[in-house]
Amino acid sequence: CFLNALDEVKPAFGVHEEDLHDCVKGGIINYSPKIHQVIKRVERDIEQLRHSENFNFSSLLLYGPSGSGKTALACQLALDSKFPFIRLLSAKDMVGMSETAKVQHIDNAFRDAYKSPLNLLVVDDIEALIDYVPIGPRFSSVVLRALMTRLTSNAPDGRRLIVIGTSSNYSLMKSLDMLNCFNDEVCVNNVTSIDELCAVVDKGGFFRGIEKDNEDEIRRGDEDIVKRIHTNLLSIF
Amino acid sequence: CFLNALDEVKPAFGVHEEDLHDCVKGGIINYSPKIHQVIKRVERDIEQLRHSENFNFSSLLLYGPSGSGKTALACQLALDSKFPFIRLLSAKDMVGMSETAKVQHIDNAFRDAYKSPLNLLVVDDIEALIDYVPIGPRFSSVVLRALMTRLTSNAPDGRRLIVIGTSSNYSLMKSLDMLNCFNDEVCVNNVTSIDELCAVVDKGGFFRGIEKDNEDEIRRGDEDIVKRIHTNLLSIF
Amino acid sequence: CFLNALDEVKPAFGVHEEDLHDCVKGGIINYSPKIHQVIKRVERDIEQLRHSENFNFSSLLLYGPSGSGKTALACQLALDSKFPFIRLLSAKDMVGMSETAKVQHIDNAFRDAYKSPLNLLVVDDIEALIDYVPIGPRFSSVVLRALMTRLTSNAPDGRRLIVIGTSSNYSLMKSLDMLNCFNDEVCVNNVTSIDELCAVVDKGGFFRGIEKDNEDEIRRGDEDIVKRIHTNLLSIF
Amino acid sequence: CFLNALDEVKPAFGVHEEDLHDCVKGGIINYSPKIHQVIKRVERDIEQLRHSENFNFSSLLLYGPSGSGKTALACQLALDSKFPFIRLLSAKDMVGMSETAKVQHIDNAFRDAYKSPLNLLVVDDIEALIDYVPIGPRFSSVVLRALMTRLTSNAPDGRRLIVIGTSSNYSLMKSLDMLNCFNDEVCVNNVTSIDELCAVVDKGGFFRGIEKDNEDEIRRGDEDIVKRIHTNLLSIF
Amino acid sequence: CFLNALDEVKPAFGVHEEDLHDCVKGGIINYSPKIHQVIKRVERDIEQLRHSENFNFSSLLLYGPSGSGKTALACQLALDSKFPFIRLLSAKDMVGMSETAKVQHIDNAFRDAYKSPLNLLVVDDIEALIDYVPIGPRFSSVVLRALMTRLTSNAPDGRRLIVIGTSSNYSLMKSLDMLNCFNDEVCVNNVTSIDELCAVVDKGGFFRGIEKDNEDEIRRGDEDIVKRIHTNLLSIF
Amino acid sequence: CFLNALDEVKPAFGVHEEDLHDCVKGGIINYSPKIHQVIKRVERDIEQLRHSENFNFSSLLLYGPSGSGKTALACQLALDSKFPFIRLLSAKDMVGMSETAKVQHIDNAFRDAYKSPLNLLVVDDIEALIDYVPIGPRFSSVVLRALMTRLTSNAPDGRRLIVIGTSSNYSLMKSLDMLNCFNDEVCVNNVTSIDELCAVVDKGGFFRGIEKDNEDEIRRGDEDIVKRIHTNLLSIF
Numbered sequence A, B, C, D, E, F: 001c002f003l004n005a006l007d008e009v010k011p012a013f014g015v016h017e018e019d020l021h022d023c024v025k026g027g028i029i030n031y032s033p034k035i036h037q038v039i040k041r042v043e044r045d046i047e048q049l050r051h052s053e054n055f056n057f058s059s060l061l062l063y064g065p066s067g068s069g070k071t072a073l074a075c076q077l078a079l080d081s082k083f084p085f086i087r088l089l090s091a092k093d094m095v096g097m098s099e100t101a102k103v104q105h106i107d108n109a110f111r112d113a114y115k116s117p118l119n120l121l122v123v124d125d126i127e128a129l130i131d132y133v134p135i136g137p138r139f140s141s142v143v144l145r146a147l148m149t150r151l152t153s154n155a156p157d158g159r160r161l162i163v164i165g166t167s168s169n170y171s172l173m174k175s176l177d178m179l180n181c182f183n184d185e186v187c188v189n190n191v192t193s194i195d196e197l198c199a200v201v202d203k204g205g206f207f208r209g210i211e212k213d214n215e216d217e218i219r220r221g222d223e224d225i226v227k228r229i230h231t232n233l234l235s236i237f
C-alpha cells in the first residue's frame, strides 16, 4: 500500500539527502485520508514536471499550521521522487548571515538546482527564510525579492526544476504577493480529531506528559486532555 | 493574417535578443479581439516613434494581472519591431545587487539604448525592479527615482528610444506618480471567459491538472474547473 | 510682439546654456493670455533683481501640473535674461549619487552661481531633487535642508542671484515649509480648454494618436478625444 | 522532603555552574503549593528529555511577572539536574555586542550545548536577549530569528538538549510566534497573598524598608504595607 | 533715543562679527512699541548675565513667524552687547556635514564660547540646525541632544555665557522639550497692521512688486495689497 | 540640625567628586518638609545598602519636574554618603559619542563602581543618557538596554553598589519598563507654593527679572508674578 511505500526509505541519487532525512526521522505516518490526499497531490505535481512537454519549471506551496508536517512531507516526498538532485533550503543554514550573504546562498541553491536534468528544491519555512517577525511586521525584503525573482524565472533549456515551498502563514504569503509565485498550493492540516489522534497512537506515536492511563480519556475526547495534546502535538513525532 | 505574422519569429538586428526570446518561448497566441487590440496599440506607438518629426522619445506602460502576458507581448513586439537595438531590463539580472549597483545597471541600460538611431527598451516588471513589497509598503526609492528621471528625460539628438514598461500593479504606478512618466498606457487582461479559454486550447495550449475528460466541463463553464484553471493559468503557456 | 521675441533664440553669455536649450527644443508657444501673464511675472522678478538697491538675492517658484511647461518656461526665460551666468540644476545630473554627493553638487551649483555679478539658477523639479516619493512619503531630508539653507541665505556682497524653482506638487512644497523659502510664486496651468488646444495646434503642435480627421472632433470638444489629448499632452511639444 | 532537597546545593558536573549559582544566591524557598507545582513540572520535563526514546530535544518556557523567581528557579533546577553540561545564556554577557556578535554568541551557546550527551541550557530573559523595548516596540529581529531557528532545530544524533527559557512578557512571546518554539510552558507567579508573604518571612526572608514592628501589620494585611511590600518584593530574596 | 542707538553700528571686540553683520545689513528698524519691548527684554537678559552673582549661564529663545526679524534682532543685539566674544551658530555653515561633524561643530562653538570672560552665542534657526522637516517629522535627534545637553550645562568657573536661540516653530520647541532648556523666551511678531507697515515705509523700506502709486492703497488697507505685502514681507528689508 | 549638616560640604574619599560638586554649587536648601522627607528617604536607602546582610546591590529613582533639584539632591547626598567611590554618570560626557562608545562608557562607569567595597553611582537624567526625544519618540534602545541590564545585575561578591537614577519623565520610565529596574522610587517636586518660595528667598535665593519691590507681590501670590517665577525657577539657584 501507499503507506508502506512511504515508510521504507528509498534510495535517491542527489546530494544533500542527509538534510532531508533529518527532517523525517521516523518516516511519514499516513494517519488519515486527508494526509493521503496531500501526498497524492504533491506526487502528481512532481510527476507532471517530470514528464511535461509544455513547461520545465513548476512550484508548489505546502501551507498549514506549525507542526502539521509540511517540512516532513516535503522532505519525504523529495526523497521518494528519486530525482538526481534534491536539496533542502533552510533558514538553519543561514543563521547570522548578512542579507547579502543570504541572497547569495539562496541564489546558489537555485543555481545548483539547475545542474541536473531533473531537480527538486525544498524551500522550507519561507517566513524563516525572509526573517519574518509578526511585530512590525519585519522581514528582509531583499531576501524576499530574491526568492520571488527565482520563483518566477524559467529554468534554463534542458533542465527541469520543481520547487516545494512551505509556510505556516498563508495570509502572509498572500499579502506578500507570494501566492502568485507558486503554480500550485496544498494545505496540510494538523491532527485535529480524536480519531486521527488514535490513528497516530496506533501507529506508534506517544504523548509526552500523558500517562498510559489517560488513553481512555483521549478516546472519550476529554477536553483538558485534548488541549494538552494540542500543546504537545509538536512533540508527538 | 496578423496572428501568423506574429507567430513566426522574425529576425532582429540588436543585441540581447536571447533574453527577449526566453520570455516568449512558444510565440504569442492571438486568442481574442482584445489581445489583438493590445498588439495593434503597441505597434502604433512603435511606428509613431519610428517616424515622428516632433519627438524622439516615447514610453508606454503595459499593465494588467499577473500572468496575462505583458512580458511576453512586450518582448515579442520588441522582436517584431526590427529596431537595431532592443533590450530587456529585468529584475532577474539584478538579484543581490546593492541599490547603487542597481541604479548603475538601469542607467547603463538606458545609455546603451541611446547607441543606435532606433532603440527599444523593455522595462519589465517595474514592481520587481524597485523591489516593491506590499507590506509596509517597501520599495527602493533610489531605484524608483532613477527610473523616473530616465523616463522623463529626452533622448539625445539623433537618437530615438521607445520604452515599454510592464507592471501588474496599476494603482501602485499611480500612487508612485509613475503614470505621469509614461506617454501611453495599455491594459492587458487575463483570459477570463470560457470562449477565450477554448480559443487557447484550440491553438495548442493544455492545462496542467486537468484531464482530457474535463474538456466538456470547461466548455460547460463548471465553476470548480474554472477556478482551478485560473490558478493554473500561469502554466498554460 | 512678445511671442516673436521669445521664439527667436537670444544669445546669452553664461555657461551651461546647452542644458537649458535642451528643455525648450521648439521655443515657447504663447498660446493664451494666461501663459502671457506668467511670462510677464517672471520677467518682472528678473528685472527687479537686476536693478534692486535693496536686495541682491531673490527667488521664485513656478508650480503647476506635470507637463504644463514650467521647466520650458524657466529655461527660456533664463536664456532670455542675458545674465552672464545661467544654469540648470536638475535631478538628471544626480542619478546614482549618494546623498552627500548630491548636497555637494547642489552646493557647487550655488557657489558657481555667485561667480558673476548677475546670476540665474533654475532649480528644476524640486520633488525630483529631493528624491520625493508619494508613498511613505519619502524624500531626502538632507538634500531638502541643503536647498532650504541655500534659498534662505543672502548673496555675497557684489553678487546678485535669482533662483527659479519648479515643482508640480504645490501642497508638498507647503508641507515642507518650502514656500517660506521663496519670495514669489507663480502658477503655470495646463492647456485645459479647446480654444487653448487649437491655439497650440495653430502654432504648429500636433497630437500623437489623433489623426488629422479628428481635428473637427477636437474643435467640437468630443469628450473622448479631449481625454486622449490630456493623456498625450506631454507629447504635444 | 522536596524543599530540603532543593535548599542544599547539589554538586553538578558541567561548566558555567558559577553563573547559575549567582542567580540563586540563597537557594529556592518553597513558600507555597503553587511554587511546588512549578518545580515538579520543570523536573518532569527534564526527566522526560533524559529518558525519552522519541525525541532528543525539548524546550520549556517559564513566564511570569518580574521578580517572581523564573531565573532563580531555572538555574536551581539546572543545577539540580546533574546534567554533565549546564549553561546560562544571559543578556548580561552580551552588553555592547553588535547584532552579529550576539547571534554568534547565541549560536556558540547552542553549539556548546551539544557537546555532551545530556545538556541543559537556560535562555534567560528572552526580552533582554532580543533587546526588546516596549516603545515602538523595538527589538533585534536578527537575534530573535537566530533564537527561533535554534529552538526549532533538532539535536544532532546522540545528543540530548533541554532548553529552559524565561520571559516576563507572555503576550510578547505570543506576538512574536515564540510560543510555537517551545514544547511546554509554565507560569511562575509572584508572592501575592499575605500567607505566602508570611511563609517567606518564616523561612528567613526580610523586607527592606519595613521595620520589625510592622510584622503585625503585614499579617493584618494593611494595605499601605502590602503596597510597599509589592514595590520592594524584588529585594526580599 | 533708543532707535538711534541701535541704528548706528557699534564696534565690538569679538571674532565672527562679520557673520553677524551679514544678518542685519540695514540695521534694525524700530517700527513699533512691540519691537521696542522685544529689544528691551533681550537687553535686560544680557545685562543680568553680565552682572549676576548667582549664575554664569543664561539662555533666551526668540520665537515668531518666518521673516519677523528674529535673526536680525539677535545679531544686532549681540553686536550691541560689546561682549568680547560673540558668535553666530548657523545651519549655513553645516551644509553637507555628517551628523557627527555637526555635533562636533556645535560643540566647538560652545567650547569657543567659553574662552572669554563674557560670551554671547546666537544659536540661529534651531529647526535648521536639527535638520527639521515637518513631514514625518524628521530631524537629527543626535544634533538635538547635543544642543540640549549644552543648553542645560553650566558654564565653567570664571566664564559667563548667554545663548540667544531663534526658532520659527514654537510648538515644535515645546514638543521637543526644548523650552525647558531656555531660561527665558520672547516672541517676535511680524509686521501685521497697516500702521506698522507705514512705519517701515517711512523709515526707508520699500516693497517689491508694489508700485509707488499703490501707497494710498496700502494706507487704505486694500486686502489684495496687504496679502501681496505679506507674501513679500521677507523682501522688505 | 539636618539642614546645617547638609549645607556644610563634607569631605568624601572617592574620585570624580568635582563633577558632583559642580551640580550643587550652592548646597541644598531645605526649604520645606517635603524636601526634608525626600532627603530622609534617600539617606535610608543608602544606609540600608551600607549595612544589609541580604543584598549588595540597590537602586533608587528620583523623578519629578525639570529643575526641581533631582540632580542637585543626588549629588549632594552622594557626597554626604562618604562612600569611598562616588561617581556621576552624565550625558554631558557622552556628547558626540557613537552608540557603541556610549554603551562602553556606561559599562565602564559600572565596572569602576565595583572597585571599592562601598560604591555609589548617580545615573543622571536617564532621558538624556538614552538620547530620548519626545517626537517619534526616539531614543537609543542599545544604550537603554545596557542600562537596564546593568541595573538588574547583581554586584560581584564583596562589593556593594547603590545607584541613584534621575528622570524628569516618570511615565516614560514606566513605558520603558525602567521602573522594574529600580528597587525604590522617590518624587522630587518643584517649589509650588508661595510659602515654599519665600522659604527659598529667606535662605538666600533671588529671582532674575523680579525687582526687590516685587517681594510683597510674591507674598500676596500675585498670579502674574508666580507665573514669571515658575518660568524663571530654574535660575533661582
Ligand SMILES: Nc1ncnc2c1ncn2[C@@H]1O[C@H](COP(=O)(O)OP(=O)(O)OP(=O)(O)O)[C@@H](O)[C@H]1O
Pocket (backbone or CB within 6 Å): A023, A024, A025, A026, A027, A028, A029, A030, A031, A035, A064, A065, A066, A067, A068, A069, A070, A071, A072, A073, A125, A166, A167, A168, A234, A237
Ligand atoms: N504525517 C506524519 N508522519 C510522521 N511524522 C510526522 C508527520 N507529520 C509531522 N510529523 C513529524 O512532526 C514533527 C513536526 O513536523 P514538521 O516539522 O514537518 O512540521 P511543519 O509543518 O514543518 O512545522 P513548522 O511550520 O513549525 O515548520 C516532525 O518531527 C515530523 O517528522
Ligand SMILES: Nc1ncnc2c1ncn2[C@@H]1O[C@H](COP(=O)(O)OP(=O)(O)OP(=O)(O)O)[C@@H](O)[C@H]1O
Pocket (backbone or CB within 6 Å): B023, B024, B025, B026, B027, B028, B029, B030, B031, B035, B064, B065, B066, B067, B068, B069, B070, B071, B072, B073, B125, B166, B167, B168, B234, B237
Ligand atoms: N497571448 C499569449 N500567447 C502565448 N503565450 C502567452 C500569451 N500571454 C501569455 N503567454 C505566456 O504565459 C506566460 C505568462 O505570461 P507573462 O510572463 O508574459 O505574463 P505577465 O503578464 O508578464 O505576468 P507577470 O505580471 O507575472 O510578469 C508566459 O509563459 C507567456 O509566454
Ligand SMILES: Nc1ncnc2c1ncn2[C@@H]1O[C@H](COP(=O)(O)OP(=O)(O)OP(=O)(O)O)[C@@H](O)[C@H]1O
Pocket (backbone or CB within 6 Å): C023, C024, C025, C026, C027, C028, C029, C030, C031, C035, C064, C065, C066, C067, C068, C069, C070, C071, C072, C073, C125, C166, C167, C168, C234, C236, C237
Ligand atoms: N508654452 C509652451 N510652448 C512650447 N512648448 C511648451 C510649452 N509648454 C510646455 N512645452 C513643452 O511641453 C513639454 C513639457 O513641458 P515641461 O517639461 O516644461 O513641463 P513641466 O511643467 O516642467 O513638467 P514636469 O512637471 O513634468 O517637469 C516640453 O517639451 C516643453 O518644451
Ligand SMILES: Nc1ncnc2c1ncn2[C@@H]1O[C@H](COP(=O)(O)OP(=O)(O)OP(=O)(O)O)[C@@H](O)[C@H]1O
Pocket (backbone or CB within 6 Å): D023, D024, D025, D026, D027, D028, D029, D030, D031, D035, D064, D065, D066, D067, D068, D069, D070, D071, D072, D073, D125, D166, D167, D168, D234, D237
Ligand atoms: N522561590 C524563591 N526562593 C528564594 N529566592 C527566590 C525565589 N524566587 C525568587 N527568588 C529570589 O528573588 C530574586 C528575584 O528572582 P529572579 O531574578 O529569579 O526573578 P525573575 O522572575 O527572573 O525576574 P525577572 O523577570 O526580572 O528576570 C532573586 O534574588 C531570586 O534569588
Ligand SMILES: Nc1ncnc2c1ncn2[C@@H]1O[C@H](COP(=O)(O)OP(=O)(O)OP(=O)(O)O)[C@@H](O)[C@H]1O
Pocket (backbone or CB within 6 Å): E023, E024, E025, E026, E027, E028, E029, E030, E031, E035, E064, E065, E066, E067, E068, E069, E070, E071, E072, E073, E125, E166, E167, E168, E234, E236, E237
Ligand atoms: N526690525 C527690523 N528692522 C530692519 N530690518 C529687519 C527688521 N526685522 C527684520 N528685518 C530684516 O528682514 C529680513 C528677515 O529678517 P530675519 O532673517 O531676521 O527674520 P527671521 O525672523 O530670522 O526669519 P526666519 O524665521 O525665516 O529665519 C532680514 O533681511 C532682516 O534684516
Ligand SMILES: Nc1ncnc2c1ncn2[C@@H]1O[C@H](COP(=O)(O)OP(=O)(O)OP(=O)(O)O)[C@@H](O)[C@H]1O
Pocket (backbone or CB within 6 Å): F023, F024, F025, F026, F027, F028, F029, F030, F031, F035, F064, F065, F066, F067, F068, F069, F070, F071, F072, F073, F125, F166, F167, F168, F234, F237
Ligand atoms: N533644594 C535645593 N537647594 C538648593 N539648590 C537647589 C535645590 N533644588 C534645586 N536646586 C538648584 O536648582 C538648579 C536646578 O536643579 P537640578 O539641576 O538639580 O534640577 P533637576 O531636577 O535635576 O532638573 P532636570 O530635570 O532639568 O535635570 C540647580 O542649580 C540646583 O543646584
Ligand SMILES: [Mg+2]
Pocket (backbone or CB within 6 Å): A070, A071, A072, A124, A125, A166
Ligand atoms: Mg517546517
Ligand SMILES: [Mg+2]
Pocket (backbone or CB within 6 Å): B070, B071, B072, B124, B125, B166
Ligand atoms: Mg511579466
Ligand SMILES: [Mg+2]
Pocket (backbone or CB within 6 Å): C070, C071, C072, C124, C125, C166
Ligand atoms: Mg519640469
Ligand SMILES: [Mg+2]
Pocket (backbone or CB within 6 Å): D070, D071, D072, D124, D125, D166
Ligand atoms: Mg530573570
Ligand SMILES: [Mg+2]
Pocket (backbone or CB within 6 Å): E070, E071, E072, E124, E125, E166
Ligand atoms: Mg532667522
Ligand SMILES: [Mg+2]
Pocket (backbone or CB within 6 Å): F070, F071, F072, F124, F125, F166
Ligand atoms: Mg537633572
